[in-house]
Amino acid sequence: MYKSSISSFMFSTDHVLLPRMVVARLSCTLKNQGKRIGHCTKVPRNVNMEKLQHGYLFPEIERHELKHLKKYPHANVIDLGIGDTTQPLPTMVTSSMVDFVRGLSTAKGYKGYGPEQGEKALRKAIADAFYRDLGIKSSEVFVSDGAQCDITRLQLLMGPNLKIAVQDPSFPAYIDSSVIIGQAGKFVDKAGKYKNIEYMTCGPQTDFFPDLSTTSRTDLIFFCSPNNPTGHAATRKQLKQLVNFAKRNGSIIIFDSAYSAYITDDSPRSIFEIPGAREVAIEVSSFSKFAGFTGVRLGWTVVPEELLYSNGFPVVHDFNRIMCTCFNGASNIAQAGGLACLSPEGFRAMQSLVDHYMENASILLDALTSLGLTVYGGKNAPYVWVHFPGSKSWDVFAEILEKTHIITVPGSGFGPGAEEYIRISAFGQRDSTIEASQRLKHLLYQ
Ligand SMILES: Cc1ncc(COP(=O)(O)O)c(C=O)c1O
Numbered sequence: 001m002y003k004s005s006i007s008s009f010m011f012s013t014d015h016v017l018l019p020r021m022v023v024a025r026l027s028c029t030l031k032n033q034g035k036r037i038g039h040c041t042k043v044p045r046n047v048n049m050e051k052l053q054h055g056y057l058f059p060e061i062e063r064h065e066l067k068h069l070k071k072y073p074h075a076n077v078i079d080l081g082i083g084d085t086t087q088p089l090p091t092m093v094t095s096s097m098v099d100f101v102r103g104l105s106t107a108k109g110y111k112g113y114g115p116e117q118g119e120k121a122l123r124k125a126i127a128d129a130f131y132r133d134l135g136i137k138s139s140e141v142f143v144s145d146g147a148q149c150d151i152t153r154l155q156l157l158m159g160p161n162l163k164i165a166v167q168d169p170s171f172p173a174y175i176d177s178s179v180i181i182g183q184a185g186k187f188v189d190k191a192g193k194y195k196n197i198e199y200m201t202c203g204p205q206t207d208f209f210p211d212l213s214t215t216s217r218t219d220l221i222f223f224c225s226p227n228n229p230t231g232h233a234a235t236r237k238q239l240k241q242l243v244n245f246a247k248r249n250g251s252i253i254i255f256d257s258a259y260s261a262y263i264t265d266d267s268p269r270s271i272f273e274i275p276g277a278r279e280v281a282i283e284v285s286s287f288s289k290f291a292g293f294t295g296v297r298l299g300w301t302v303v304p305e306e307l308l309y310s311n312g313f314p315v316v317h318d319f320n321r322i323m324c325t326c327f328n329g330a331s332n333i334a335q336a337g338g339l340a341c342l343s344p345e346g347f348r349a350m351q352s353l354v355d356h357y358m359e360n361a362s363i364l365l366d367a368l369t370s371l372g373l374t375v376y377g378g379k380n381a382p383y384v385w386v387h388f389p390g391s392k393s394w395d396v397f398a399e400i401l402e403k404t405h406i407i408t409v410p411g412s413g414f415g416p417g418a419e420e421y422i423r424i425s426a427f428g429q430r431d432s433t434i435e436a437s438q439r440l441k442h443l444l445y446q
Pocket residue numbers: 083145146147148149171224228256258285286287288294298299
């Protein structure tokens with residue numbers, strides 16, 4: 001039993017993926033090529049962790065990058081893979097954090113634990129800046145250390161006995177957190193899907209929106225708009241359909257608006273722009289892409305008071321409990337920075353960061369469409385989603401890396417429905433983006 005559970009996973013150390021099985025004898029000493037790498041305790045591995053497929057997408061890509069750099073140590077690798085921001089933070093934002101930090105070493109300015117839900121002023125500033133006229137109260141805004149952490153805390157809140165739906169393709173954290181909490185069931189290799197997860201195909205045939213007439217009822221519906229990776233921002237009409245669908249089915253939408261600042265048309269920036277959404281939706285969002293806070297770490301979640309469980313109990317009370325127990329409040333330094341971002345001057349500075357990345361997106365879009373490729377996204381989101389009909393996405397990823405030294409993301413990492421696509425990020429430096437466009441033109445024009 002011991003043996004079979006161990007042999008079912010891939011063991012990795014120092015970014016080197018070892019063969020399927022590492023030596024496990026009765027003493028249970030793990031070895032690779034004779035080198036002792038660890039000692040087995042009597043603690044069984046969490047069965048849900050065993051169900052996770054491969055590594056998390058981005059560490060997997062990093063492994064490929066390291067391998068490539070070993071092969072081409074002098075290559076000028078351009079990373080347009082993971083959607084990490086690259087532009088420096090505006091001085092007015094960093095100054096407010098510096099001032100706060102200086103205060104920490106004074107008797108007057110020192111602050112310890114703050115409210116678990118976030119500083120009052122920041123909760124109010126978020127409600128005013130992003131939900132003005134949408135009826136969101138600051139008491140419904142919970143400040144956090146980022147949207148990804150909130151997604152997992154929401155899964156913890158909901159527990160293992162629920163069924164979820166996700167867009168296919170979608171940001172991998174929804175599925176992985178669902179597997180970890182124990183909702184997902186078995187992975188079916190042939191389908192490339194977990195048995196208990198409803199995959200809602202969102203491709204160009206249906207304007208990147210699920211066909212709700214064939215979508216089964218689930219308890220939770222994870223929905224990201226603008227979507228990572230396709231870059232599609234759901235229209236008002238689409239989101240009305242989604243809210244009505246959730247209401248009919250008694251489901252809860254977990255709406256991820258991490259990229260809402262990138263919307264350039266009149267697509268809704270929040271699910272709460274849709275009438276009735278307060279009764280069926282939670283929204284997670286982030287300063288990461290809006291303000292370049294990927295490293296600073298700051299996000300928020302909105303849980304409306306009207307959202308109730310089947311027994312009538314308000315979800316917001318339980319979420320508050322989760323934040324108090326499993327989190328202890330966001331860093332007060334990050335919160336000082338967040339507050340500065342939401343001042344009128346800060347907001348203008350954030351907009352120019354967003355504009356900068358969207359100009360990168362236009363550069364990539366122009367280059368790729370000029371080659372006759374079918375390209376989506378890049379208009380309401382900092383991602384360009386490129387179709388390579390008949391190809392496998394990891395093959396396209398590998399060929400682009402080998403021939404141009406550019407890191408992209410294979411579509412299949414976002415779901416089985418994205419096998420023929422790759423995602424290119426517009427978060428790179430401007431000169432790298434221009435250089436990457438030229439290299440891609442050169443490769444794909446041949
Ligand atoms: C759709 C989506 N949601 C959430 C996140 C994570 O955001 P945060 O940095 O706030 O954890 C990302 C990060 O790339 C994302 O693409």
